[in-house]
Amino acid sequence: MAQKSFRQALNEALHFEMGRDPRVIMMGEDLTGGAGANGVKDAWGGPFGVTRGLLDAFGPERIRDTPISEAAFIGAAAGAALTGLRPIAEIMFVDFAGVCLDQIMNQAAKFRYMFGGRAKTPLVVRATYGAGSRSGSQHTQALYPIFTHIPGLKVVIPSTPYDAKGLLLQAIRDDDPVIFLEHKMLYDTVGEVPDGAYTIPFGEARVARDGKDVLIVAIGRMVQVAEEAARKLAAEGISACIIDPRTTSPLDEDTLLEFTETIGRVVIVDEANPRCGVAADISALLADKCFDALKAPIKLVTAPHSPVPYAPNLEDAYIPSADAVVKAATSIIKR
């Protein structure tokens, strides 16, 4: 099977679905090369190379470069979704959601509910997230807890190229607003991706590794960190199971509960800030529903409660490390 990058996997999904369904359109900043490229169209395939080739294939009517106003184009995309199109709107950095949160939170997320179930909002908001790219505090946050908190939104955080393609196709075909978050540091990761189309249902966690001594729950890029930690733990004779929820809303509670019941020791790794975060949320779920199966406290390995630092050494220290996961896992096994 073909090896493809995370970026290529997303690009394939966009090409496939735009070819299949004429209602799918894209909107965002610099999707087609944008101003400043001296009139060269599709100069760099979008800010991160994900939309390369779409302009040529589908034309400027469907691949729409927008002014730098998230409030305007996210609002337009929500309205277009409500009136029959299936827009994919790209927020270059999820941090910019601050200026269009009303459109997402009070509009798109509420239409189906407030119109008595008679409205559909098949909107996908794609955005990059995450630290590690030396982009500073305003371009590196992991804001999925904010979206996960809002009923009416679905929140998707792929961790592999295979999942990126299948989850994006599912997101575009979904009739509710979906926040689709792509970690900048995952774009160049490579994995097996089928050439054909496939969808992965939401709320279906992936068991990334079988193991019996400790369960590591990891989200997005943290799945890689968990895998590195699991290799280090294996060298110490500790067998770690890894579960990637894939979507934080809906959350695959059944799989998390099933594996917690069996294993009894849990470490949750999350790049988001810890307060009111997804790690805390999953931890509360497991403590509530699996208390008697737990053999040790649930350990959370998260970023600190601080903005992402710009200094490279501090940014590296900010991101949860495999060693921190190993330390947390070891602390609940050897107690």
Place this chain on the structure above:
Amino acid sequence: MSSIEAVTVPKWGMTMTEGKITQWMVGEGGHVTRGQEILEIETTKVTNVVEAAATGTLRRIVLGEGTTAPVGALAGVIADAAATSEEIDAFIASYADRLGAGEEGEGGASAPRTIAVDGGVINVLEAGPESDETAVLLHGFGGDLSTWLFNQSALAENMRVVAVDLPGHGASSPIAGEDVFPKIVAAVDAAVEAVAPGRIHLVAHSFGGAVAAAIAAKRSSRVGSLTLIAPIGLSKQMSRDFLVDFVAVERRRPLLGVLERLFADPSKITSDMVEGTLRFKRLEGVPEALSAIADTIADDNGQLQSIAGQLRELTCPVTLLWGERDEIVPLPQAADLPENVRLRVIPAVGHMPQMEASSAVNEAVLENIQGTG
């Protein structure tokens, strides 16, 4: 001349690079017979046993329990009494050099490739040395070539072994619509023609057994042997529910429940196996193709295919291997089997003896291929 045989860390599947020795079932100095399970190895994906490749004494354990070592590493040494300690030391010393030398060592599997056939592609995985004769492995309904995880490398020590993804399975294109069975046979036959133009030994499981029987009937002059593991087509009995449920499920937990029916010991099923199955089930066109295949296998009154007539016409050795506790395609009555067919029942396993009793299956397949059964 004394005989010294290596016990090595095997390669179970394309992604396996190393294994952890979890248990020696025989101590140093213990007698072992060829095919005996002597060593348990765990990988990130699976745990399974390694069988002795020779009869003799386990003279040396090189990798102790708890050790992790790369594929191909020397785990132990089996030798007869004539071998001196010096000879064994020299053998061990020479082995370290061999490991580094052959990156794609004997029996190791390379990457799979696709063969273009009418209506799509057939995915194949080749292993083993170049040889005039090729063993061809065909999996069953809902499986893929990873069904042969514990068999392909072991069989490939002596000859070229090609594992095939059937249409609509693994990475082969789906085929649906009218006449799905003959189309599948034609596609697989074309792929086998392309990868194995010489003499072939067919080894097939369950639904793959019917495909293999059809190919054997068509290519009888080139077929050296036929080994069918719990094939369809020899009785009416069949768990149709398995087919229907397998096609219907879309998520991990329900699929695991369906796959568990295949095994006497469901702990053999790994999350990788479940996710691998979901990966091809999710592909566009595959559910329809699987549904079409299911309809050719059985309806509410039982199985629809019959291979007894084809088997009866064959002049090559034909062996049937059947798990004693198979609940999917139950063991047929001996009276229903053609006279030229030899049946071996494998105790304590279900519909997947090639995974649950890989040593016994590998041994029986080799015997059938070599005509020593």
